[in-house]
């Protein structure tokens with residue numbers, strides 16, 4: 001019987017890892033014995049649900065098997081060794097945890113933050129955090145409220161509500177889950193898990209087909225807004241974050257890989273590969289779809305609209321139509 005249900009809710013913590021290790025379950029037993037079949041099945045479901053949009057809690061399975069499903073899920077992800085899957089899985093696990101953290105007291109949040117390298121200090125109803133630590137996690141958020149210039153500072157620290165701290169903690173947990181993946185899983189373990197690995201591969205393939213546009217990327221079919229953003233980036237212009245995000249998510253949605261996008265952005269004179277790769281990989285591993293035309297207009301990123309633009313509501317539709325050669329394009 002598991003001593004603390006928290007271990008199953010937060011299976012990535014050092015306490016949970018130590019508990020699993022102390023169980024001393026031989027790996028062949030975990031992979032083959034009937035008594036662990038539900039843990040294996042749940043491990044696969046964790047990954048498939050991550051691909052499909054979010055890991056659902058499972059109250060039917062005993063907490064100990066729920067806890068064991070976590071290392072199994074990590075083994076499955078590692079056997080497939082796909083960058084997109086790794087990022088998506090880590091994000092989904094962290095999002096699930098974020099929901100659970102909503103009911104935890106402040107002391108628990110502090111301890112959890114400290115486990116993952118954060119140093120929050122209780123302040124009023126929330127926390128303060130040194131600005132450098134804050135920026136490490138907040139610079140991935142797109143909403144203006146997370147920008148350092150929009151934050152209240154107190155002696156070099158940022159004031160955070162409990163809700164905001166939980167959101168930053170989600171990012172720290174995501175980093176922690178992602179950083180060791182893929183694990184070096186021996187081929188015989190992948191073979192023993194092949195049934196579950198195949199289930200995840202199938203779901204992953206379906207998901208990629210859904211959001212990718214088949215076929216070679218055709219820059220001539222890019223909508224004017226995206227062509228403009230790319231041209232500006234390559235010219236070294238200081239593009240707003242919203243436009244940079246729009247171009248990156250558009251290129252990912254049409255099937256370009258991370259390295260291909262980095263090559264495009266590499267034309268910029270102030271190109272910083274490490275930073276660019278980090279940003280592109282973050283968008284790639286999330287659920288982002290390129291913003292639609294209304295959002296592009298709201299942020300001032302709808303540039304150079306032409307005749308085809310009057311017939312579509314999304315830059316991806318522009319691309320699809322133009323690529324099929326059905327667009328009648330003239331300058332608006």
Ligand code: SF4
Pocket residue numbers: 223224225226292293296297301302303304305306309310313314315318
């Ligand atoms: S109307 Fe849409 S596709 Fe056309 S330039 Fe504006 S945002 Fe891009």
